[in-house]
Amino acid sequence: MEEQQSARSAWPDPPTYYKRYTTENLELLKQAQKADDYESTLDFPLKQLEPPLPPTDDYSVFDQKWQIQDRLPTLEELQVKQLYPENQDIDRVKELKKLNRSLVTQFLQLLDVLVEKPEEFGKHIENISHLFINMHHILNAYRPHQARETLRLLMENQLTKKRQQTAALKAQSKEALEFLQRL
Structure with a gap:
Protein backbone atom coordinates (compact mmCIF):
# COMPACT_ATOMS: atom_id res chain seq x y z
CA MET A 1 0.00 0.00 0.00
CA ASP A 57 18.40 37.11 14.20
CA ASP A 58 18.99 33.71 12.68
CA TYR A 59 17.30 30.39 12.05
CA SER A 60 18.47 26.83 11.68
CA VAL A 61 17.80 24.55 8.72
CA PHE A 62 19.35 21.08 8.54
CA ASP A 63 21.71 21.96 11.41
CA GLN A 64 23.05 25.03 9.61
CA LYS A 65 22.52 28.53 10.96
CA TRP A 66 21.30 31.16 8.50
CA GLN A 67 21.21 34.90 9.15
CA ILE A 68 18.01 36.88 8.58
CA GLN A 69 19.99 39.99 7.65
CA ASP A 70 22.32 39.00 4.84
CA ARG A 71 25.57 40.61 5.89
CA LEU A 72 29.21 39.73 5.64
CA PRO A 73 30.47 38.55 9.03
CA THR A 74 33.71 40.10 10.22
CA LEU A 75 36.83 38.01 10.35
CA GLU A 76 36.77 38.43 14.11
CA GLU A 77 33.34 36.78 14.20
CA LEU A 78 34.76 33.96 12.09
CA GLN A 79 37.66 33.72 14.56
CA VAL A 80 40.24 34.35 11.85
CA LYS A 81 43.13 36.78 12.16
CA GLN A 82 42.70 39.78 9.85
CA LEU A 83 45.85 40.20 7.75
CA TYR A 84 45.00 43.56 6.20
CA PRO A 85 44.21 46.94 7.82
CA GLU A 86 40.72 47.44 9.25
CA ASN A 87 40.35 50.85 7.64
CA GLN A 88 37.43 51.02 5.18
CA ASP A 89 39.42 53.29 2.85
CA ILE A 90 42.13 50.73 2.05
CA ASP A 91 43.19 49.99 -1.50
CA ARG A 92 41.65 46.53 -1.81
CA VAL A 93 43.43 45.71 -5.06
CA LYS A 94 46.78 46.46 -3.44
CA GLU A 95 45.87 44.36 -0.39
CA LEU A 96 44.76 41.47 -2.60
CA LYS A 97 48.07 41.59 -4.46
CA LYS A 98 49.96 41.57 -1.14
CA LEU A 99 47.94 38.61 0.10
CA ASN A 100 48.48 36.81 -3.20
CA ARG A 101 52.27 37.30 -2.94
CA SER A 102 52.15 36.03 0.64
CA LEU A 103 50.13 33.05 -0.54
CA VAL A 104 52.71 32.13 -3.17
CA THR A 105 55.50 32.53 -0.60
CA GLN A 106 53.67 30.34 1.91
CA PHE A 107 53.05 27.73 -0.77
CA LEU A 108 56.74 27.62 -1.69
CA GLN A 109 57.65 27.36 2.00
CA LEU A 110 55.15 24.51 2.32
CA LEU A 111 56.84 22.70 -0.55
CA ASP A 112 60.24 23.13 1.14
CA VAL A 113 58.86 21.82 4.42
CA LEU A 114 57.26 18.83 2.70
CA VAL A 115 60.63 17.93 1.19
CA GLU A 116 62.74 18.49 4.31
CA LYS A 117 60.44 17.89 7.33
CA PRO A 118 57.10 16.48 6.15
CA GLU A 119 55.71 16.19 9.68
CA GLU A 120 55.77 20.01 10.17
CA PHE A 121 53.38 20.92 7.36
CA GLY A 122 50.39 21.84 9.59
CA LYS A 123 51.44 25.41 10.40
CA HIS A 124 51.93 26.25 6.72
CA ILE A 125 48.57 24.77 5.74
CA GLU A 126 46.92 26.88 8.46
CA ASN A 127 48.71 30.03 7.20
CA ILE A 128 47.59 29.32 3.63
CA SER A 129 44.04 28.80 4.89
CA HIS A 130 44.10 32.17 6.71
CA LEU A 131 45.42 33.89 3.58
CA PHE A 132 42.63 32.41 1.44
CA ILE A 133 39.96 33.36 3.98
CA ASN A 134 41.27 36.95 4.10
CA MET A 135 41.34 37.16 0.30
CA HIS A 136 37.79 35.84 0.05
CA HIS A 137 36.66 38.28 2.71
CA ILE A 138 38.00 41.22 0.69
CA LEU A 139 36.39 39.85 -2.48
CA ASN A 140 33.05 39.27 -0.74
CA ALA A 141 33.06 42.90 0.40
CA TYR A 142 32.75 43.77 -3.31
CA ARG A 143 29.59 41.66 -3.81
CA PRO A 144 27.01 44.42 -3.15
CA HIS A 145 28.82 46.75 -5.57
CA GLN A 146 29.02 43.96 -8.14
CA ALA A 147 25.29 43.27 -7.77
CA ARG A 148 24.43 46.95 -8.28
CA GLU A 149 26.64 47.20 -11.36
CA THR A 150 25.22 44.00 -12.83
CA LEU A 151 21.69 45.28 -12.28
CA ARG A 152 22.58 48.65 -13.85
CA LEU A 153 24.03 46.94 -16.95
CA LEU A 154 21.02 44.63 -17.21
CA MET A 155 18.62 47.56 -17.06
CA GLU A 156 20.64 49.52 -19.64
CA ASN A 157 20.57 46.51 -21.98
CA GLN A 158 16.80 46.16 -21.51
CA LEU A 159 16.32 49.87 -22.23
CA THR A 160 18.43 49.66 -25.40
CA LYS A 161 16.52 46.59 -26.57
CA LYS A 162 13.15 48.26 -25.94
CA ARG A 163 14.24 51.38 -27.82
CA GLN A 164 15.31 49.25 -30.78
CA GLN A 165 12.00 47.39 -30.73
CA THR A 166 10.10 50.68 -30.54
CA ALA A 167 12.06 52.07 -33.49
CA ALA A 168 11.36 48.89 -35.49
CA LEU A 169 7.63 49.13 -34.68
CA LYS A 170 7.54 52.79 -35.75
CA ALA A 171 9.29 51.93 -39.01
CA GLN A 172 6.83 49.08 -39.70
CA SER A 173 3.91 51.35 -38.84
CA LYS A 174 5.22 54.04 -41.19
CA GLU A 175 5.61 51.50 -44.00
CA ALA A 176 2.07 50.22 -43.42
CA LEU A 177 0.64 53.77 -43.53
CA GLU A 178 2.53 54.55 -46.75
CA PHE A 179 1.27 51.32 -48.30
CA LEU A 180 -2.32 52.13 -47.32
CA GLN A 181 -2.03 55.67 -48.74
CA ARG A 182 -0.83 54.30 -52.08
CA LEU A 183 -3.96 52.15 -52.37
Whole structure:
Protein backbone atom coordinates (compact mmCIF):
# COMPACT_ATOMS: atom_id res chain seq x y z
CA MET A 1 0.00 0.00 0.00
CA GLU A 2 2.76 2.46 0.96
CA GLU A 3 4.67 1.64 -2.23
CA GLN A 4 1.60 2.54 -4.30
CA GLN A 5 1.17 5.82 -2.44
CA SER A 6 4.83 6.78 -2.91
CA ALA A 7 4.57 5.90 -6.59
CA ARG A 8 1.61 8.27 -6.97
CA SER A 9 3.14 11.31 -5.29
CA ALA A 10 6.57 12.82 -5.62
CA TRP A 11 6.09 14.61 -2.28
CA PRO A 12 5.15 13.19 1.10
CA ASP A 13 1.67 13.77 2.45
CA PRO A 14 1.24 16.87 4.61
CA PRO A 15 1.39 16.36 8.36
CA THR A 16 -1.92 15.38 9.89
CA TYR A 17 -2.12 18.43 12.16
CA TYR A 18 -3.04 20.66 9.21
CA LYS A 19 -6.58 19.32 9.63
CA ARG A 20 -6.78 21.19 12.96
CA TYR A 21 -6.87 24.55 11.15
CA THR A 22 -10.59 24.59 10.52
CA THR A 23 -12.70 27.74 10.52
CA GLU A 24 -14.33 26.69 13.79
CA ASN A 25 -11.01 26.02 15.54
CA LEU A 26 -9.54 29.32 14.35
CA GLU A 27 -12.65 31.11 15.63
CA LEU A 28 -12.19 29.38 19.00
CA LEU A 29 -8.57 30.56 19.00
CA LYS A 30 -9.62 34.18 18.35
CA GLN A 31 -12.12 34.01 21.20
CA ALA A 32 -9.52 32.46 23.50
CA GLN A 33 -7.01 35.20 22.62
CA LYS A 34 -9.56 37.92 23.39
CA ALA A 35 -10.51 36.33 26.71
CA ASP A 36 -6.92 35.24 27.42
CA ASP A 37 -8.32 31.84 28.35
CA TYR A 38 -6.92 28.93 26.37
CA GLU A 39 -8.99 26.18 28.01
CA SER A 40 -10.21 23.92 25.26
CA THR A 41 -12.68 21.12 24.76
CA LEU A 42 -10.67 19.94 21.76
CA ASP A 43 -8.23 17.02 21.83
CA PHE A 44 -5.26 19.40 21.51
CA PRO A 45 -4.30 22.71 23.15
CA LEU A 46 -5.55 25.81 21.32
CA LYS A 47 -2.12 27.41 21.77
CA GLN A 48 -0.82 25.03 19.10
CA LEU A 49 -2.85 26.89 16.48
CA GLU A 50 -0.94 30.13 17.07
CA PRO A 51 1.77 30.70 14.49
CA PRO A 52 5.31 30.76 15.85
CA LEU A 53 7.02 34.11 16.25
CA PRO A 54 9.10 35.00 13.22
CA PRO A 55 12.85 34.65 13.79
CA THR A 56 14.68 37.91 14.40
CA ASP A 57 18.40 37.11 14.20
CA ASP A 58 18.99 33.71 12.68
CA TYR A 59 17.30 30.39 12.05
CA SER A 60 18.47 26.83 11.68
CA VAL A 61 17.80 24.55 8.72
CA PHE A 62 19.35 21.08 8.54
CA ASP A 63 21.71 21.96 11.41
CA GLN A 64 23.05 25.03 9.61
CA LYS A 65 22.52 28.53 10.96
CA TRP A 66 21.30 31.16 8.50
CA GLN A 67 21.21 34.90 9.15
CA ILE A 68 18.01 36.88 8.58
CA GLN A 69 19.99 39.99 7.65
CA ASP A 70 22.32 39.00 4.84
CA ARG A 71 25.57 40.61 5.89
CA LEU A 72 29.21 39.73 5.64
CA PRO A 73 30.47 38.55 9.03
CA THR A 74 33.71 40.10 10.22
CA LEU A 75 36.83 38.01 10.35
CA GLU A 76 36.77 38.43 14.11
CA GLU A 77 33.34 36.78 14.20
CA LEU A 78 34.76 33.96 12.09
CA GLN A 79 37.66 33.72 14.56
CA VAL A 80 40.24 34.35 11.85
CA LYS A 81 43.13 36.78 12.16
CA GLN A 82 42.70 39.78 9.85
CA LEU A 83 45.85 40.20 7.75
CA TYR A 84 45.00 43.56 6.20
CA PRO A 85 44.21 46.94 7.82
CA GLU A 86 40.72 47.44 9.25
CA ASN A 87 40.35 50.85 7.64
CA GLN A 88 37.43 51.02 5.18
CA ASP A 89 39.42 53.29 2.85
CA ILE A 90 42.13 50.73 2.05
CA ASP A 91 43.19 49.99 -1.50
CA ARG A 92 41.65 46.53 -1.81
CA VAL A 93 43.43 45.71 -5.06
CA LYS A 94 46.78 46.46 -3.44
CA GLU A 95 45.87 44.36 -0.39
CA LEU A 96 44.76 41.47 -2.60
CA LYS A 97 48.07 41.59 -4.46
CA LYS A 98 49.96 41.57 -1.14
CA LEU A 99 47.94 38.61 0.10
CA ASN A 100 48.48 36.81 -3.20
CA ARG A 101 52.27 37.30 -2.94
CA SER A 102 52.15 36.03 0.64
CA LEU A 103 50.13 33.05 -0.54
CA VAL A 104 52.71 32.13 -3.17
CA THR A 105 55.50 32.53 -0.60
CA GLN A 106 53.67 30.34 1.91
CA PHE A 107 53.05 27.73 -0.77
CA LEU A 108 56.74 27.62 -1.69
CA GLN A 109 57.65 27.36 2.00
CA LEU A 110 55.15 24.51 2.32
CA LEU A 111 56.84 22.70 -0.55
CA ASP A 112 60.24 23.13 1.14
CA VAL A 113 58.86 21.82 4.42
CA LEU A 114 57.26 18.83 2.70
CA VAL A 115 60.63 17.93 1.19
CA GLU A 116 62.74 18.49 4.31
CA LYS A 117 60.44 17.89 7.33
CA PRO A 118 57.10 16.48 6.15
CA GLU A 119 55.71 16.19 9.68
CA GLU A 120 55.77 20.01 10.17
CA PHE A 121 53.38 20.92 7.36
CA GLY A 122 50.39 21.84 9.59
CA LYS A 123 51.44 25.41 10.40
CA HIS A 124 51.93 26.25 6.72
CA ILE A 125 48.57 24.77 5.74
CA GLU A 126 46.92 26.88 8.46
CA ASN A 127 48.71 30.03 7.20
CA ILE A 128 47.59 29.32 3.63
CA SER A 129 44.04 28.80 4.89
CA HIS A 130 44.10 32.17 6.71
CA LEU A 131 45.42 33.89 3.58
CA PHE A 132 42.63 32.41 1.44
CA ILE A 133 39.96 33.36 3.98
CA ASN A 134 41.27 36.95 4.10
CA MET A 135 41.34 37.16 0.30
CA HIS A 136 37.79 35.84 0.05
CA HIS A 137 36.66 38.28 2.71
CA ILE A 138 38.00 41.22 0.69
CA LEU A 139 36.39 39.85 -2.48
CA ASN A 140 33.05 39.27 -0.74
CA ALA A 141 33.06 42.90 0.40
CA TYR A 142 32.75 43.77 -3.31
CA ARG A 143 29.59 41.66 -3.81
CA PRO A 144 27.01 44.42 -3.15
CA HIS A 145 28.82 46.75 -5.57
CA GLN A 146 29.02 43.96 -8.14
CA ALA A 147 25.29 43.27 -7.77
CA ARG A 148 24.43 46.95 -8.28
CA GLU A 149 26.64 47.20 -11.36
CA THR A 150 25.22 44.00 -12.83
CA LEU A 151 21.69 45.28 -12.28
CA ARG A 152 22.58 48.65 -13.85
CA LEU A 153 24.03 46.94 -16.95
CA LEU A 154 21.02 44.63 -17.21
CA MET A 155 18.62 47.56 -17.06
CA GLU A 156 20.64 49.52 -19.64
CA ASN A 157 20.57 46.51 -21.98
CA GLN A 158 16.80 46.16 -21.51
CA LEU A 159 16.32 49.87 -22.23
CA THR A 160 18.43 49.66 -25.40
CA LYS A 161 16.52 46.59 -26.57
CA LYS A 162 13.15 48.26 -25.94
CA ARG A 163 14.24 51.38 -27.82
CA GLN A 164 15.31 49.25 -30.78
CA GLN A 165 12.00 47.39 -30.73
CA THR A 166 10.10 50.68 -30.54
CA ALA A 167 12.06 52.07 -33.49
CA ALA A 168 11.36 48.89 -35.49
CA LEU A 169 7.63 49.13 -34.68
CA LYS A 170 7.54 52.79 -35.75
CA ALA A 171 9.29 51.93 -39.01
CA GLN A 172 6.83 49.08 -39.70
CA SER A 173 3.91 51.35 -38.84
CA LYS A 174 5.22 54.04 -41.19
CA GLU A 175 5.61 51.50 -44.00
CA ALA A 176 2.07 50.22 -43.42
CA LEU A 177 0.64 53.77 -43.53
CA GLU A 178 2.53 54.55 -46.75
CA PHE A 179 1.27 51.32 -48.30
CA LEU A 180 -2.32 52.13 -47.32
CA GLN A 181 -2.03 55.67 -48.74
CA ARG A 182 -0.83 54.30 -52.08
CA LEU A 183 -3.96 52.15 -52.37
